[in-house]
Amino acid sequence: MILEANETNIEKAVLALKEGNCVGMPTETVYGLAADGLNPRAVAQIFEIKKRPSFDPLILHVASDFDLSGIVKSIPLQAKQLMKQFWPGSLTLILPKNICVPDLVTSGLSTVAVRCPDHPVAQTLLKSFGGPLAAPSANFFGRLSPTSAQSVEEELGKKIALTLEGGACRVGVESTILDLTSGLPRILRLGAFAVEKLEEILGEVEVVTGSTIEASGMLDNHYAPRIPLYLCDHLGATADQTFNHIACLHFSQSVTGSNHLSLSLDKELTEAATSLFSSLRQLDQSGASMILAELVPDVGLGRAINDRLFKASAGKARWNGKKWCLEKR
Numbered sequence: 110m111i112l113e114a115n116e117t118n119i120e121k122a123v124l125a126l127k128e129g130n131c132v133g134m135p136t137e138t139v140y141g142l143a144a145d146g147l148n149p150r151a152v153a154q155i156f157e158i159k160k161r162p163s164f165d166p167l168i169l170h171v172a173s174d175f176d177l178s179g180i181v182k183s184i185p186l187q188a189k190q191l192m193k194q195f196w197p198g199s200l201t202l203i204l205p206k207n208i209c210v211p212d213l214v215t216s217g218l219s220t221v222a223v224r225c226p227d228h229p230v231a232q233t234l235l236k237s238f239g240g241p242l243a244a245p246s247a248n249f250f251g252r253l254s255p256t257s258a259q260s261v262e263e264e265l266g267k268k269i270a271l272t273l274e275g276g277a278c279r280v281g282v283e284s285t286i287l288d289l290t291s292g293l294p295r296i297l298r299l300g301a302f303a304v305e306k307l308e309e310i311l312g313e314v315e316v317v318t319g320s321t322i323e324a325s326g327m328l329d330n331h332y333a334p335r336i337p338l339y340l341c342d343h344l345g346a347t348a349d350q351t352f353n354h355i356a357c358l359h360f361s362q363s364v365t366g367s368n369h370l371s372l373s374l375d376k377e378l379t380e381a382a383t384s385l386f387s388s389l390r391q392l393d394q395s396g397a398s399m400i401l402a403e404l405v406p407d408v409g410l411g412r413a414i415n416d417r418l419f420k421a422s423a424g425k426a427r428w429n430g431k432k433w434c435l436e437k438r
């Protein structure tokens with residue numbers, strides 16, 4: 110059930126959360142599946158609904174006036190400065206956790222991920238609720254993240270109390286996850302907050318990719334549509350209507366036909382990020398048997414977009430002059 114985010118319905122959502130249920134919550138990045146972050150039974154429901162493995166920890170979302178000392182042991186100086194400057198915003202910080210944070214939230218880690226979302230509905234909900242809300246993206250584990258209330262309802266509607274309407278997500282890719290608890294700053298997930306901006310502030314920043322799982326976004330297969338997705342450097346003129354079974358995701362080319370979508374005609378990476386997941390969803394449902402997606406320039410938000418595309422992909426596609434040759438990864 111999608112509910113307009115007015116006072117009455119926010120109260121309904123708060124009540125559902127206090128009773129240990131899950132609700133769909135809009136944020137500026139993607140929609141979250143929120144539950145009381147300090148109630149292990151409520152948190153357990155998130156894992157059940159999403160079919161998420163319990164080794165994958167959750168982010169605690171807080172209101173902008175929330176006193177973090179209740180959930181973290183200490184805050185490194187650099188983290189304090191970043192919060193002051195960029196919260197609310199799409200930067201998630203890894204901090205040493207307090208005992209009151211359930212182990213299920215952190216998958217037994219001694220740290221907890223904390224984020225203050227920059228969306229008026231999320232902020233109102235968090236303030237009315239009065240505590241931290243654990244919220245992963247509101248999709249089945251490993252699938253495309255939802256960027257509209259409609260997408261949440263289509264996938265999880267039957268399993269959750271309600272979803273608050275918050276419009277289309279302004280950013281469209283998940284928050285950047287930064288770990289400042291272990292010496293050199295480490296980015297555990299590329300995301301909405303550009304690496305370049307963090308480097309300006311913090312100096313050298315390590316971008317950790319690979320398979321030592323600390324963030325599920327580090328898993329090799331994630332954010333995936335149902336039909337296989339293959340990546341290429343340029344779709345160009347080869348992607349014409351003759352390939353009806355192939356749906357194409359272009360970066361900036363102007364396109365026609367329902368099997369072809371373009372992320373940003375103006376070559377704007379912020380616009381491309383906003384439409385990434387909704388475009389992939391649309392192509393996934395287009396009736397085609399595979400998606401061919403063009404990589405975007407690998408700078409700023411483009412790094413997060415390419416990261417999502419890579420993790421959602423089954424392999425690479427190469428045009429040999431006559432047809433696309435697929436290479437599984």
Ligand code: TXA
Nearest residue numbers: 138141166167220221222245246283284323324325326
């Ligand atoms: O933009 C976002 O961050 C969205 C919206 C809903 O806020 N949330 C989101 O949550 O993307 P989720 O659960 O899909 O991704 C959270 C990531 C996971 O990859 C998880 O492994 C990582 O955060 N994470 C959580 N706690 C961690 C910790 N203590 N150390 C390292 N990684 C952690």
Ligand code: MG
Nearest residue numbers: 245246247254
């Ligand atoms: Mg997710």
